[in-house]
Amino acid sequence: MGDLEIQPATADDVPAIVALLADDPLGAQRESPDDLTPYLTALERLRSDPHQHLVAAVREGRVVGTLQLTIIPGLSRRGATRSVIEGVRIHADERGGGLGSRLMEWAIDTSRREGCHLVQLTSDNTRTDAHRFYERLGFTASHVGFKMAL
């Protein structure tokens, strides 16, 4: 396989990223790949916030993965800054090939460089394969993740 680049997502990457978000048992129900307008608006919000890193993993000109990293300062843990990883998606053709680990390593390295003392994420209770993947990377399933739709 060709070289992999992990780079900030641009408007040109949005159709491919939305396709990745929708190609997922949970995402299929909540994404609308036929109308990219809300996604392009959201990209502008992300790009105007220096604490947001939405990246595209690109191989041979094709977006094959994505994740979003957010840097969050805080008072707890002696004023520790933490990072939160959201929206990890790997193209079906690349699953099991190490791209997920590459993307997560990028997120962990970037978190360290930004001075974070902790990196965290939540994963739907039904994604048991993903849970094993995160534990292999060194994450601990120490918390319950609560959500409420508004």
Place this chain on the structure above:
Amino acid sequence: MGDLEIQPATADDVPAIVALLADDPLGAQRESPDDLTPYLTALERLRSDPHQHLVAAVREGRVVGTLQLTIIPGLSRRGATRSVIEGVRIHADERGGGLGSRLMEWAIDTSRREGCHLVQLTSDNTRTDAHRFYERLGFTASHVGFKMAL
């Protein structure tokens, strides 16, 4: 009891907020209330980021509760902005008196006002009383929360 005000935390509130963070089975091991320097530095980081809302709940001039709300734009869920709640702490004298609900309602109302479609938080697996509290407020324990110290 006197009136309650929920207001942005200032440097004057930091000693009381750190005392709340430390007066906790988990926080006792990871906070250093005798050295406020890292907390004051972190407060500056929080105040320079318009997506961060660290608040103090004040009654009769005394800080009796705190939480941090972070607004996170994103591409998933049709470009939905979400919020994350961290560091919810209630003074021992006020527990069971409704202050936790008041603070959480403030966070949920603020999230709505900022255009969030989702509000989320993680809670340590050992905080079973807190889990019941969040479920009573309408949160669903749909996710596993993973953390890794860096």
